[in-house]
Amino acid sequence: MPPETRLIAFDTSAAHCAAALLLGDRVVTRVDDMAKGQGEHLLPMLQEMLTAEGLAWRDLDGIGVGTGPGNFTGIRISVSAARGLALGLGKPAVGVSLLEAQACGLDGVVVSCLDARRDMIYIQVFGAGDRVPQLCALDDLPPISVNARIIGPVAEQISALTGLAVVTPSEPPINAIARIAVQRIGGENSRPTPLYIRPPDAAPARDAAPMIRP
Template identity: 45%
Template sequence: MRPDALILAFDTSAAHCAAALLQGDTVLAQAEELMAKGQAERLIPLLEEVLAQGGRRWSDLDALAVGTGPGNFTGVRIAVAAARGLALGLDIPALGVTTLEARAHGLPRPLVVAEDARRGAFYVQTFGPDTAACLSETIPEGPQHPPLFPLAEAIARVAAKCAPEGPPSPFYLRGADAAPPSDPPPVILDVD
């Protein structure tokens, strides 16, 4: 990607709707709203507000970047589906970045990133200086560093260093919390 590429990044993988507009190394605008639900309805208006605050239009974008999880099953699907649809409509690439990669961006390595997975569990990933990232079952003790960047900005910064590899996909580490409906299926009548 060009060093001065204009990237609109967003994430709805948790109880928030977040977006950032990055050109090169400069953040032109960003926003994050905490919300337990309603991300699907709020995402596109929030993206339009961030573009307006940055003085840019949809047609100015070079790429989209989206948080692919792990996180809330529905939230991840909202953002990834929006990124894929917008990328098709705008004819630009969409790049997926895991929230764990984004949280690790710019921090000293080796590093362990842990995200609350709710229900007393954590998503954990280790990042070594010379090794590929891998999942870990334990969190080693050591100094703690807060993320250097807000989540959507970090997603944009990671994506700026990546080459597009096809449409983004959700990064799920556990199944959906949703249960199938308990109502009986409809009866199909044979009308002869």
């Protein structure tokens, strides 16, 4: 991509609205903590970031979006927004998982993890055949190299069980999402797709649907 590529990335998979505006070598980051209301907050927030830099939506070269894992509703909000913006602007949209974003820029074997609640974690190993992301219990971890390092919100807990070293990210995950996305613009990217690892909490109704008579 050209050195002055302009891309906006955002993520609402957790209790926040996070965004990064990548302007060549410069990144403008904003993270608004919020447990709900991301759907109404996201687009005005992105507009404010663009306006502050004297940019319009048409000035962007692409869109990056966090695809999870995380909150089901939050993931749907951001991925749907990215797809809609890409369609309306005629710009490419690239999805990036938070597990990959956390491991961005780190050498060697890296175990990226996120809290899945209910004593469960999301985990993915990079740098050793790059395994697929999975959901597991803290006391039932997949095989991990003794040379691996751990990164993420539950890294300390995994380290206490395994003795592996913990590493901290060099920048916010939203910035990494933007940097990964800009490198993938122009490649063979499909539409951003939510990364749902855990099955939804909501179960279908057991009662039969009401009959609709003409």
